[in-house]
Amino acid sequence: MLEDKFGRRFHYLRLSITDVCNFSCEYCLPDGYQCDSDRDFLSQQEIQRICTGFARLGTSKIRLTGGEPSLRKDLPEIIEICAKTPGIKHVAMTTNGYRLPQQIHRWVDAGLNSLNVSIDSLDPRQFASITGNDKLDTILQGIDIAISLGIKVKVNGVLMRQYNGNDIDSFLAWIKHKPVTFRLIELMQTGNNLTFFNQQHVAAQPIKETLLEQGWQLKQRALTAGPAQEFQHPDYQGEIGLIMPYGKDFCATCNRLRISATGKLHLCLFAEQGLDIRPYLSMDSDSAFEQQLVELLGDKEASHWLDQGMTGATQHLAMLGG
Incomplete structure (x- = not known):
């Protein structure tokens, strides 16, 4: 089992397969994707080796x-x-959703279990202003198709003062009769968004207090769940979640590791550097790769230190998919 020196176990791998994005979200890639070096993304064979190695060390998602x-x-x-790797019980994906209506059937047939879709506003004009793409109606259509296919859908919205910081009621109204989880994520500082962060950051703690006052109840967190605190209400088909990376003890329940699209292991989203594991993916021995993972995990820190302005090597969230 992958376990660090703080007793945290890692059942969950976030595997980036490209850092290219066709959206230009204000908080991530406001100038669009910039290719500043050669991109030699992980091959299918390398991905198979990663899945197998992590699964043999106890990762199930x-x-x-x-x-x-x-x-x-x-x-x-x-x-x-991923789906056919022994030991992997759950395959999820995070997407901006622009190809959902055309592709979701193929993804489900391949073994996809759940889907996270990024939507920062339910107002089409606001959505287009944030992302640079007028695709909200298409994305919502794709979400409905995914739900009809039995896929568990979560929607991620980054909290921003100018765009949606005072618009929580519209999100709640949407999930009243929609079986999705809408998760509000506190804007995080990265290497290239300090000015935007200072202008737009909204704390989620007051939202949590309001939800509890309105009768929402905190759900128990699953073993392979991400960091969201999720809430349910008897009058709502959907649920709401909050991701509060600046909150106390946020890192205490960390259960996930990250691998970049170019084969770097990131022990934290805001680690100082990615650790090159690619040479071990081409070796004949699975055990060499697994042993290297165990050894590298010894360097994982207790916290991301994000509250101290430490953003590490993360220049923007598209680097690692958040």
């Missing part, structure tokens, strides 16, 4: 991320690789 993972033409094959 893999989330495919980007950039935007659907920009890889071999995405269905990658999903199938």
Whole structure:
């Protein structure tokens, strides 16, 4: 079992398969994707080795991320690789959703279990202003198709003062009769967004207090769940979640590791550097890769230190899919 020196166990791998994104979100890639070096993304064979190694060390959930993972033409094959790996029980993906209506059936047939879709506003004009794309109606259509196929859907919205910081009621109204979890994520500082962060950051703690006052109840967190605190209410089909990375003890329940699209192990989203594991993916021995993972995990810190302004190597969230 992958376990660090603080007793945290890692059942959950976030695997980026590209850092390319076709959206230009204000908080992530406001100038669009910039290719500043050669991109030699992980091959299917390397992804198979990663899945097998992590599964043999106790990981049971893999989330495919980007950039935007659907920009890889071999995405269905990658999903199938993950789903067919012995020990992997859950395959999830985070997407901006622009190809959902056209591709969701293929993804489900390949073995996808759940989907996170990024939507920062339910107002089409606001959505287009944030992302640079007028695709909200298409994305919402895709979400409905995914739900009809039995896929568990969560929607992620980054809290921003100017755009949606005072618009919580519209999110609650949407999940009143929609069986999705809408998760509000506190804007996080990265290497290139300090000015935007200072202007737009909204704390989620007051929202949590309001939800509790309104009768929402905190759900028990699953073993392979992410960091969200999720709430349910008897009058709502959907649920609401809060991701509060600046909150006390946020890192105490960390259960996930990250691998970049170019084969770097990131012990934290805000680690000082990615650790190159790619040479071990081409070796004949699975045990060499697994032993290297165990050894590298010894360097994992107790916290991300984000509350102290430490953003590490993360220049923008598309690097690792958040």
